[in-house]
Amino acid sequence: MLSASEHTPLLRLTGISKSFGTQVALHPLDLSVARGDFVALLGPSGCGKTTLLRVIGGFLRSDQGRVEINGADVTDLGPEQRPTNMVFQGYGLFPHMTVRENVAYGLKIARVPAEKRNQAVGEILEMMHISGLSDRLPRALSGGQQQRVALARALVMKPSVLLLDEPLAALDLQLRKSMQIELRNLHREIGGTFICVTHDQGEAIGLANRVAVMNAGRIVQEGTPEDIYQRPSNAFVAGFVGESNILSLTRQSGSCRLADNIIPSSGPDGTVAMMIRPDDISLVEVKPAAEISLYGQLTDAVFMGDHVKLIVAAETGDTLTVHRSRQEWQSDPLESGKRVFASWSRDACHILEQS
Amino acid sequence: MTLRAACWLTFGILSAAFLVAPLALVVAFSFGENPHATLPFGNPTLQWYRELFAGDDFLAALQNSAIVTSCVGLLSAVLGTAAAFGFTALDRKLSRLGAQLISLPVMLPPLVLALALATAFSATRIPLGLGTVIPSHLIFTQPFVILIIYARLTAFDRSLIDSARDLGASSLQIFFTITLPLIAPSLIGATLLSMAISLDDFVITFFTIGGGMTLPTLIWGMLRTHLDPTINALGTLVLVLTLGLSVIAFKLTRYKG
Amino acid sequence: MSSVRSRDVAAVAPSFLVWTGFFFAPILYLFVVSFWSVRQYKLVTDASFDNYLLAAGEYRHAIVFTLALAALVGVVTTVFAFAMAYMIRFYAGRFGNVLLFIALTTLFGGYLVKIYAWKGLLGSTGIINQALLAAGLISEPISWLLYSPFAVVITLVHFLLPYALLPINAALRGVDDAPIEAARDLGAPPSRILIDVILPQCERGILTAFALAFFVSAGDYVTPQLVGGTDTFMIGNFIQSQFVNRMNAPVGAALAFATLLMTLLVVALLSLLYRRILKACAT
Numbered sequence: 001m002l003s004a005s006e007h008t009p010l011l012r013l014t015g016i017s018k019s020f021g022t023q024v025a026l027h028p029l030d031l032s033v034a035r036g037d038f039v040a041l042l043g044p045s046g047c048g049k050t051t052l053l054r055v056i057g058g059f060l061r062s063d064q065g066r067v068e069i070n071g072a073d074v075t076d077l078g079p080e081q082r083p084t085n086m087v088f089q090g091y092g093l094f095p096h097m098t099v100r101e102n103v104a105y106g107l108k109i110a111r112v113p114a115e116k117r118n119q120a121v122g123e124i125l126e127m128m129h130i131s132g133l134s135d136r137l138p139r140a141l142s143g144g145q146q147q148r149v150a151l152a153r154a155l156v157m158k159p160s161v162l163l164l165d166e167p168l169a170a171l172d173l174q175l176r177k178s179m180q181i182e183l184r185n186l187h188r189e190i191g192g193t194f195i196c197v198t199h200d201q202g203e204a205i206g207l208a209n210r211v212a213v214m215n216a217g218r219i220v221q222e223g224t225p226e227d228i229y230q231r232p233s234n235a236f237v238a239g240f241v242g243e244s245n246i247l248s249l250t251r252q253s254g255s256c257r258l259a260d261n262i263i264p265s266s267g268p269d270g271t272v273a274m275m276i277r278p279d280d281i282s283l284v285e286v287k288p289a290a291e292i293s294l295y296g297q298l299t300d301a302v303f304m305g306d307h308v309k310l311i312v313a314a315e316t317g318d319t320l321t322v323h324r325s326r327q328e329w330q331s332d333p334l335e336s337g338k339r340v341f342a343s344w345s346r347d348a349c350h351i352l353e354q355s
Numbered sequence: 356m357t358l359r360a361a362c363w364l365t366f367g368i369l370s371a372a373f374l375v376a377p378l379a380l381v382v383a384f385s386f387g388e389n390p391h392a393t394l395p396f397g398n399p400t401l402q403w404y405r406e407l408f409a410g411d412d413f414l415a416a417l418q419n420s421a422i423v424t425s426c427v428g429l430l431s432a433v434l435g436t437a438a439a440f441g442f443t444a445l446d447r448k449l450s451r452l453g454a455q456l457i458s459l460p461v462m463l464p465p466l467v468l469a470l471a472l473a474t475a476f477s478a479t480r481i482p483l484g485l486g487t488v489i490p491s492h493l494i495f496t497q498p499f500v501i502l503i504i505y506a507r508l509t510a511f512d513r514s515l516i517d518s519a520r521d522l523g524a525s526s527l528q529i530f531f532t533i534t535l536p537l538i539a540p541s542l543i544g545a546t547l548l549s550m551a552i553s554l555d556d557f558v559i560t561f562f563t564i565g566g567g568m569t570l571p572t573l574i575w576g577m578l579r580t581h582l583d584p585t586i587n588a589l590g591t592l593v594l595v596l597t598l599g600l601s602v603i604a605f606k607l608t609r610y611k612g
Numbered sequence: 613m614s615s616v617r618s619r620d621v622a623a624v625a626p627s628f629l630v631w632t633g634f635f636f637a638p639i640l641y642l643f644v645v646s647f648w649s650v651r652q653y654k655l656v657t658d659a660s661f662d663n664y665l666l667a668a669g670e671y672r673h674a675i676v677f678t679l680a681l682a683a684l685v686g687v688v689t690t691v692f693a694f695a696m697a698y699m700i701r702f703y704a705g706r707f708g709n710v711l712l713f714i715a716l717t718t719l720f721g722g723y724l725v726k727i728y729a730w731k732g733l734l735g736s737t738g739i740i741n742q743a744l745l746a747a748g749l750i751s752e753p754i755s756w757l758l759y760s761p762f763a764v765v766i767t768l769v770h771f772l773l774p775y776a777l778l779p780i781n782a783a784l785r786g787v788d789d790a791p792i793e794a795a796r797d798l799g800a801p802p803s804r805i806l807i808d809v810i811l812p813q814c815e816r817g818i819l820t821a822f823a824l825a826f827f828v829s830a831g832d833y834v835t836p837q838l839v840g841g842t843d844t845f846m847i848g849n850f851i852q853s854q855f856v857n858r859m860n861a862p863v864g865a866a867l868a869f870a871t872l873l874m875t876l877l878v879v880a881l882l883s884l885l886y887r888r889i890l891k892a893c894a895t
């Protein structure tokens with residue numbers, strides 16, 4: 001029994017699709033989440049992340065497909081019957097209840113005896129560092145504090161899956177950074193399964209141990225943050241996750257040409273894309289032998305704080321973005337207008353099918 | 356302050372005086388010994404109130420007004436809230452049309468409405484009395500409740516309902532623990548407003564009550580017969596009741612113009 | 613899905629039942645009655661346009677007089693309310709809230725009290741004449757203050773001002789500062805800003821205010837009866853007396869519907885012409 005539940009994923013979606021009238025929000029998609037995972041659903045605004053999350057939570061019924069949690073089919077169950085809990089986009093705190101009443105609400109509905117309830121609430125408030133706020137109303141709380149209450153209110157239910165819809169979007173940059181760390185620690189501490197929706201790739205990579213990138217109602221790539229960043233499976237993911245240079249090339253009988261470089265690449269003939277991260281490109285004056293390089297002119301250098309962003313106009317007409325660390329740049333600056341070779345190793349670039 | 360601003364401010368103060376002064380005078384006269392509506396007010400006295408409360412007419416009218424007002428308030432609240440919930444759930448276009456239809460009685464001159472009701476009651480031989488006054492008031496008070504509650508419900512944060520469901524609450528539990536407490540101020544405000552409107556109505560009441568009297572029809576009767584100084588006391592009473600209800604209502608619904 | 617719908621329909625049903633029984637059906641019946649006639653205090657169901665011909669003939673002057681007086685009240689109230697709202701929007705600061713509060717609280721109360729308050733104020737021994745006499749501005753009381761069209765207009769304006777203020781205030785509050793400042797920046801004087809920027813954006817509020825004031829005064833009979841005197845008979849008085857004194861519901865109903873139709877036409881015409889009037893003002 002135990003081994004069975006270890007091998008079945010905690011959450012399994014099969015063939016989930018959803019349309020609003022003629023607007024397709026989700027094309028049929030599958031997703032499995034293992035127990036203890038922190039999954040980020042990452043994608044641009046309007047790609048269907050919230051819709052997917054609401055299907056998992058039971059707020060929306062998918063047009064087709066199955067939702068299983070712990071091996072049980074919950075497709076037809078409403079949110080009140082699912083072992084999931086959600087932290088809503090605007091937090092959804094009950095404005096007429098104090099922090100303590102908000103957090104205790106679910107336990108009260110479940111008729112947990114007062115003593116046990118108070119203990120559970122006290123513990124979670126402690127854990128979220130909001131014990132001191134327990135008698136305040138939500139409107140007397142800052143954004144960050146409201147966020148903690150919303151988390152506490154969901155976590156006190158000990159959900160099998162915690163769903164978070166853009167949990168940090170309403171916070172300012174500073175707070176967002178510190179809440180990110182705290183959310184990670186929280187996940188590690190209580191060891192639950194989290195699914196978090198975000199449109200911020202930095203947040204997804206910083207938070208999750210698995211990332212599902214979505215675009216236009218589909219999951220276009222799923223994997224560890226490293227996979228997603230270093231081995232994007234298509235041009236969309238490459239462009240969306242991190243900064244990247246994407247060059248368009250033609251593939252003909254197993255190889256691509258870029259200026260005078262020949263790059264072997266298997267696959268059908270046609271247009272493909274080459275992706276190189278800006279920090280994988282170096283600028284040199286002598287053409288390096290074993291690397292791929294483009295000759296061009298440095299047109300601009302923009303100081304970005306921790307790094308310097310260089311713009312190179314290549315002979316081929318492409319524009320490349322190159323990153324230099326601040327120290328490197330200060331010890332060896334280049335003049336604007338200088339002619340250079342932009343070069344990178346074969347391992348640093350990826351040939352992506354256009355999609 | 357510029358001259359222009361000073362002129363505008365003067366205008367503002369004068370318009371405030373224009374709105375308030377006539378009512379303030381009625382109140383002032385009601386507490387003055389002078390029985391005519393002239394200056395000076397005379398020494399302060401409660402004589403007119405004593406005389407008013409001693410009259411049988413007044414007590415009967417007060418009782419009728421109390422019955423009508425409370426029934427209309429209660430029924431408007433119940434019917435209006437139910438309808439507002441229905442409208443919120445129904446298709447947007449449909450509910451908009453419904454709301455417009457149901458607000459029509461407010462747009463019509465009260466006289467036309469009153470005559471239509473009186474004619475219809477006489478054609479159907481329904482005996483006139485408080486039983487005909489109450490539903491007649493209902494048709495022009497319920498739109499206010501519906502519009503206020505509907506506005507509150509459309510501004511209602513849906514994620515609160517979702518949160519409650521997520522935490523396991525049933526529809527009934529959600530209604531009593533989340534929705535009702537949150538709309539309560541609007542609901543009470545709307546109810547008080549419908550009571551103020553009902554309490555103040557003269558035209559419709561006059562044509563649908565038959566023999567009886569309410570406070571406004573009593574005022575009317577006093578105006579038609581003789582200039583009785585107790586009318587100022589009665590007028591003050593009606594003002595305090597209707598304006599008082601309105602003030603609380605607007606405070607509760609947080610309506611600011 | 614269908615069960616949800618039927619529940620929602622059930623929720624609106626009681627309200628609509630009351631509406632149908634006590635509004636729609638009676639109004640419809642009154643409309644039908646307006647084509648009937650009365651003989652020996654009994655309704656006779658012989659449909660004809662006679663009553664409407666009577667409205668267009670014998671009562672034409674009363675209707676026209678009523679519409680003119682109501683239009684006057686409408687215009688005065690709307691202009692007055694606009695000036696107040698303008699002051700609140702651009703000059704008043706916190707005092708504006710006080711004004712709005714006064715308007716709101718006096719909105720739904722004291723209909724009869726307001727009318728008879730004016731009766732007391734305007735009478736020959738009333739406070740206004742008293743004050744003017746005391747100030748030596750007049751040597752004997754002004755008699756046309758009360759029991760005159762003037763009294764009807766001022767009483768109705770007082771009663772309707774709060775009703776007109778609210779929609780206009782809402783409209784003015786919705787006018788952004790940016791276009792106004794842009795117009796000033798481009799050198800427009802206040803009058804041009806008013807005509808070119810503000811008034812076009814307040815169309816709905818202004819028309820609503822006018823329509824409200826116009827409708828209510830055209831249908832009112834209490835005010836003319838109490839402060840209008842014997843020569844300020846408005847159509848409401850005729851309608852009321854057809855019902856109450858002559859027991860002739862059909863003629864009263866026809867007068868009511870004829871007046872209603874005319875008021876609707878006036879308001880419709882005005883809303884069609886609003887932009888054009890503004891344009892004419894601008895040139």
Ligand SMILES: Nc1ncnc2c1ncn2[C@@H]1O[C@H](COP(=O)(O)OP(=O)(O)O)[C@@H](O)[C@H]1O
Nearest residue numbers: 020023024025044045046047048049050051052
């Ligand atoms: N209730 C709804 N009715 C109609 N369309 C909707 C509804 N909810 C979402 N959509 C549409 O579905 C698509 C996906 O929306 P959503 O899941 O909210 O995107 P995301 O959360 O990724 O920004 C969008 O195009 C949106 O307009």
Ligand SMILES: [Mg+2]
Nearest residue numbers: 049050051166
């Ligand atoms: Mg979203």
